[in-house]
Amino acid sequence: MDKQNGTQQTENKQSEFDRSTAKERIDRIDPYGFERSEDFDYDSHEEFMSVYLAILTRRSIKWSKLLKGNNKVVKNIKVKRYVRKGIPNEHRSLIWMAASGAQAQLEQNPGYYRKLLEGERDPRLEDAIKTDMHRTFPDNVHFRKNAEPCLQQTLFNVLLAYGHHNTNVGYCQGMNFIVGYLILITKDEEKSFWLLDALLGRILPDYYSPAMLGLKSDQEVLGELVKLKVPAVAELMETHNVMWTLVVSRWFICLFIDILPVETVLRVWDCLFYEGSKIIFRVALTLIKHNQAYIQQATNFPDICDKFKEIIRGELVEDCHTFMKKIFTVPGSLSMATITRLREACQANVIAQGL
The missing domain is CATH 1.10.8.270 (putative rabgap domain of human tbc1 domain family member 14 like domains)
Structure with missing residues (x-):
């Protein structure tokens, strides 16, 4: 009898261990199938998700009422506001397809x-x-x-x-x-x-053609916008002769994939498909302006590059909901007319310099 109890206890412990291991494996994989890094902060993520899940539930109910089973989306102020507050994953494909x-x-x-x-x-x-x-x-x-x-x-x-x-x-x-x-x-x-x-x-205007003229121009446009919005950082870059392409090229070419957390990237893309390429500048300017004091601590070329690697991590970008609110406030006004004007000037400069 004791032997049976002992065997049963062993089996129970093994079963408990198997469940624990399976849960650990599941926890290591995010909802999109990505493995979480070794240094992933589960505690802060759980704290964020406890709040964000309630937001997602509210957004889902609002979107379902708005769509009413319809797959046609008419662009208007209300829909734009909804997009900025986040599209629930079950509606993302539909809204991206319609808006774009x-x-x-x-x-x-x-x-x-x-x-x-x-x-x-x-x-x-x-x-x-x-x-x-x-x-x-x-x-x-x-x-x-x-x-x-x-x-x-x-x-x-x-x-x-x-x-x-x-x-x-x-x-x-x-x-x-x-x-x-x-x-x-x-x-x-x-x-x-x-x-x-x-x-x-x-x-995205001409980002992936062989000459990548649009991509190169837009990186220069960001530089001009930083001069207007965060002049101290622009001056630091100029003083140490750091080209913008060295620190932001992956932001543009991968649209923040592997730069920002997955959920934050998807929230950025919600707005990108609806409002167009100016969203990329809003995200980039928010990262730079919010971290202005930190970037200004850099004293040399490698230090600046390291600072730009660090500003894409941490609480600011992990909390996708708060971050998305910030991209529409931190950079201030940013009209498409301004971006178009800067693009024309920067493109002419890129062509002239043969960059």
């Missing part, structure tokens, strides 16, 4: 995506994309070869179709991460393709 014009393109071009995949393939394009497959989110369980389903093939298809659709761009590193996020949200190849088309074709 991707849904209209999909409906106007039935069967087009499938034709791109079934047509003649460019072997150089295929090879370039395949090279980056294993480098795309190795820390995400859904993109691993043993995943079921494995999203690598979906990722490959979207990138290949887009490369054939836009031969001027083809494939460029950075696009794989953007498409990866689109797939995680839409769970649909064709929608991800049309959202990529909206981003690269309309929202």
